[in-house]
Amino acid sequence: MPININDVKKIAFLARIRVPDDALEPLAGELSNIIGWVEQLSEVDTDGVQPMTSVADMTWPRRADTVSDGDCADDVLANATEPEKKSDGGFYTVPKVIE
Amino acid sequence: MSYTIKGKTGDWEVVIGLEIHAQIISQSKLFSGAATAFGAGPNTQVSLVDAAMPGMLPVINEECVRQAVKTGLGLKAKINLHSVFERKNYFYADLPQGYQISQFAEPVVGEGKVVLDMADGNVREIGIERLHMEQDAGKSMHDQDPKRTFVDLNRSGVALMEIVSKPDLRSPEEAGLYLRKVRSIMRYLGTCDGNMDEGSMRVDVNVSVRPIGETELRTRTEIKNLNSVRFVMQAIKHEAERQVQAYDDGEEIIQQTLLYDSQKDETRPMRSKEFAHDYRYFPDPDLLPLVLTQDEVEAIRGALPELPDDKKQRFIDDFGLSAYDAGVLVAERETAVYFERAADGNDAKIAANWVTGNLFGALNKAGKSIAESPVSADAMNELLGLIADGTISGRIAKDVFEAMFETGKAAKDIVTEQGLEQITDSGEIEAAVDRVIAANPDQVADFQGGNEKAIGWFVGQIMKATGGKANPKLVNELLRAKLKG
Amino acid sequence: MSTLTDLTITAAAAGMAKGYFTSEELTIAHVEAMEQAADLNAFITETPEIALERAKESDARRAAGNAQGTMDGIPIAVKDLFCTEGVLTTAGSHILDGFRPTYESTVTTKLRDAGAVMLGKTNLDEFAMGSANITSYYGPVKNPWKGQGDGKDGKDLVPGGSSGGSAAAVAARIALGATGTDTGGSIRQPASFTGIVGLKPTYGRCSRWGIVAFASSLDQAGPLTRTVEDAAHMLTVMAGHDAKDSTSAPIAVPDFAAGLNAGVKGLKVGIPKEYTLDGMPSEIQALWTQGMDWLKDQGAECAPVSLPHTKYALPAYYIVAPAEASSNLARYDGVRYGLRVAGDSLDEMYEATRGEGFGDEVRRRVLIGTYVLSAGYYDAYYIKAQRVRTLIAEDFRKAFEQVDVLLTPTAPSAAFAIGEKMDDPVAMYLNDVFTVPASMAGLPAISIPAGLDSGGLPLGLQLIAKPFDEETLLRAAAALEAAAGFDAKPGGAG
Secondary structure, eight states: OOOOHHHHHHHHHHTTOOOOHHHHHHHHHHHHHHHHHHGGGGGSOOTTOOOOSOSOOOOOOOBOSOOOSOOOHHHHHTTOSSOOOGGGTOOEEEEOOOO | OOOOEEOSSSEEEEEEEEEEEEEOOOSBOSSSSOBOOTTOOTTSSOOTTTTTOTTOOOOOBHHHHHHHHHHHHHTTOOBOSEEOEEEEEOOOTTOTTSEEEEEOSSOSBOOEEEEEEOTTSOEEEEEEEEEEEEEOOOEEEOSSSSSEEEEEOTTTTOEEEEEEEOSOBOSHHHHHHHHHHHHHHHHHHTSOOOOGGGTSEEEEEEEEEEETTOOSOOOOEEEEEEOSHHHHHHHHHHHHHHHHHHHHTTOOOOOOEEEEETTTTEEEEOGGGOSOOOOOOEEOTTSOOEEOOHHHHHHHHHTOOOOHHHHHHHHHHHHOOOHHHHHHHHSSHHHHHHHHHHHTTSOHHHHHHIIIIIIHHHHHHHTOOGGGOSSOHHHHHHHHHHHHTTSSOHHHHHHHHHHHHHHOOOHHHHHHHHTOOOBOOHHHHHHHHHHHHHHOHHHHHHHHTTOTTHHHHHHHHHHHHTTTOBOHHHHHHHHHHHHHO | OOOGGGOOHHHHHHHHHTTSSOHHHHHHHHHHHHHHTGGGOOEEEEOHHHHHHHHHHHHHHHHTTOOOSTTTTOEEEEETTBOBTTBOOOTTOGGGTTOOOSSOOHHHHHHHHTTOEEEEEEOOSGGGOOSSSOOOTTOOOOOSOOOOSTTOTTOOBOOOSSSHHHHHHHHTTSOSEEEEEESSSTTHHHHHHHTSEEEEOOTTSSOOTTBOOSOTTTOEEEEEESSHHHHHHHHHHHOOOOTTOTTSOOOOOOOTTTTGGGOOTTOEEEEEGGGOOTTOOHHHHHHHHHHHHHHHHTTOEEEEEOOTTHHHHHHHHHHHHHHHHHHHGGGOSSSSSSOOOOOSSHHHHHHHHHHHHSOHHHHHHHHHHHHHHSTTTIIIIIIHHHHHHHHHHHHHHHHHHHOSEEEEESOSSOOOBTTTTOSOHHHHHGGGTTTHHHHHTTOOEEEEEEEEOTTSOEEEEEEEESTTOHHHHHHHHHHHHHHHOOOOOOTTOO
16 A cells, blocks of 8 residues: 555654655655565465464563662663753653643 | 433433553562652662663563452453553653553453442442553653653553443442442452552543433543542543533534543643554564463462452351441451451441441541551450450440540550449449439339339439449349339 | 684684683784774774773683683674663664663673673664665675675675674674674674674574664574684573563573584485575575585485465565564653754654654664554554464474475675665665575574675575574584685685
């Protein structure tokens, strides 16, 4: 199914990636090509075939309920782009959100 | 007693479904080893996994799975031996991964039911659609700074159960009863503490209305993030009335997410949810499917504590309590535990009266919960014992209880200190009887003239004379003997 | 004795053990090689100070009689997809600007604990998305090999991708070995393009903890080395169960180097007929046939097998991998690390940061992934691809009922010039046509340098084995390596 400019805008917003206006049309073309190419999968008869959820043939590993991590606010905030200074509270910050 | 809303052209009913987000009681988070305790400093209970650092991976906490299964069994629900964690993709300030790990197509718990005891004595069965596990998000604070929102990830990754009801509820009162019942079941099980003011239980409400008799569901709105039973009930009432008003005014109801302002009693659309979401769920490739064995489930079932419905029936069957009293006593786990301790070795009916009467009255007046009661269950047990063995009379016991409630002292100590032991020495009582008969010839004549009821007056006089301590049975016997003689 | 940079890991370890040279001397030789070959752009971050410090520690250990094993004191390069404590980690992306992890990936921790010496962090396709190492924010990596004819004279060639920096570093004698990651061929295809050995272990063999995720159900770390034996030594250290990775296999790790020379007598080698492509260069077909003969000469039996869904592995991969990537890359949002581009609202900040922070190929794949997961398309694309994936795994399972290993070419071509195949993403994706099927089934596979094409560029052959049967894989690889006797070196090296 071809992807048009409006589709690109919609998925770009879902993915929160700004796409300059002049890139929309070429991108729509590229994405359409890729989607058109993967659509060859429709040739495959997959009736009754389970979708793979994991290649690993294992049972789920379980973690015991103990506190073994955390208490490392310095590490957590070490690379923050605009952190509150720890003395001011030690929060991450983002542009103000209105709920 | 059905709940209806009067519209211009007729009566409407409200259709309600609830989604309860209940924090699972666990030491550490669902997919990381960071602590879950409430009230720690910002970002101090955050692991690198919770902060979604590059390359960090989730590993599931087995206790959280057990807690979810336990809750499912408590809701009489089907446990799915194969369930899958999926990613719910969306961007938000307090969602560091850009997705929430949740269960979607294959939840760990399927359909179940909850029984509500209605005020009129009837019961209503409310369907449970499903229960699934998911991670909590962090916390955004919008009022700390004029230009920025602050984000604390302490809650990020804390295990939640989302319990989704079927749209079976028909009034704000039913919604309130349902919430209290589910909370009670979780507290009995020890799977969620239900402290709504600490956010460990939050509720989303789906509301629609329809004219009585209509069977199709109409468009619903969702009121998000309510944090008290009272607000849930108020918000439903408000929203149902708003919808009826809108239909009466010829407007359409649009499916949207609302916030409820309890101070203004109004709902308003949530701005951050304006855009239609497309969550793009898919199985989380960092996690394997969650596979349980029937044996594991049965082991959990075998270790379940007695739940409120069963306990109520036992109180009725074994103790001869009324359905009403039994219902009151089992509604909260703490109350039931208190009652059973207090009643141990004593008359259960008398114990029930004391707990639901004197104790609840005193707690109410003091604004205290049963957990904060100055009179412990053991202390109550002792007091009831003193009545049963005749050490004090039921009347004196009320005074003793008040003193216990005030001072926290043991019943025996108060009785000893104040010399409140019942007088069972017949000589002492006989002397008092003689004095009262001698001093009141008119009343004696009245009784002997055939007014049997006058005996009550004599009893009162003797109790007064003995400070209420005389054994009422002995007083009666002696009085009758003397007066008739 | 040859120059120190020309040694194998095995030989270097023996040299240090015998006291012929120290890790410090070995490391200095490689640091100098790294400086001299800066033009290749194989490294994003060079860490000579760390390398020398760890080399000295290694020498001290050895002097005290506590040498750790073959990897102790060995200078290696680390793909810049592995998080390294205190050292810039970029994934080749602008969006991770300035990111210095406070933690070390499990695989690099194991290598470090075994005494390996980190020379630096190697260049790669952005977030490991690419087959030519041309999508890195830090510029393309040059292949140390130069070709002749076919319009390649004197041109800079790609080293393959995404582990292009690691492959170039090992081929150019800058590092004795390097870590790579392979999602759809990112170790094997660059190994083939640069004339070295590249091993992708079974999914779950090496921990993914601390590796920047591209596609979680496919990503797997592995070594790039100049010999099969070196790959075995490195894998022995890198592999092992990790409780921090739920998909890590709780399976014991043997000494993979132990059984290498047991030979292939009686080994059943499957030749999947679906790997014969229309238009594939005849040289590659010929090399493949040669590979069969080499194994047969040593007593192996070659038999045709069929993997009917091979053709669909690549399109299925290009649904599954971007879908997972679109979600895995959501965490790069300008809040907790990396680039932030200001915006007036939260969404504007996200869009500006991610718009500027991701390059074209990453943007393309994130958008494709978003599309195939979105409402109305999920079943038609994502679920369909996962069903096809089940069929692909089933094909392999059936084939392995008849044979022990499979032999195929690694890539449909030799290295091409930087700038080629840039206009058509799908043409670029076809580079991975032979490597992707094993990835989709989670199987171990290895590329062995087997010969040169007419232009003098290396070509690789691929072996694929059963899950967790790296021992058989390596044994067959050693036999192939011995027969091929590949000793060509890139012009720029040695």
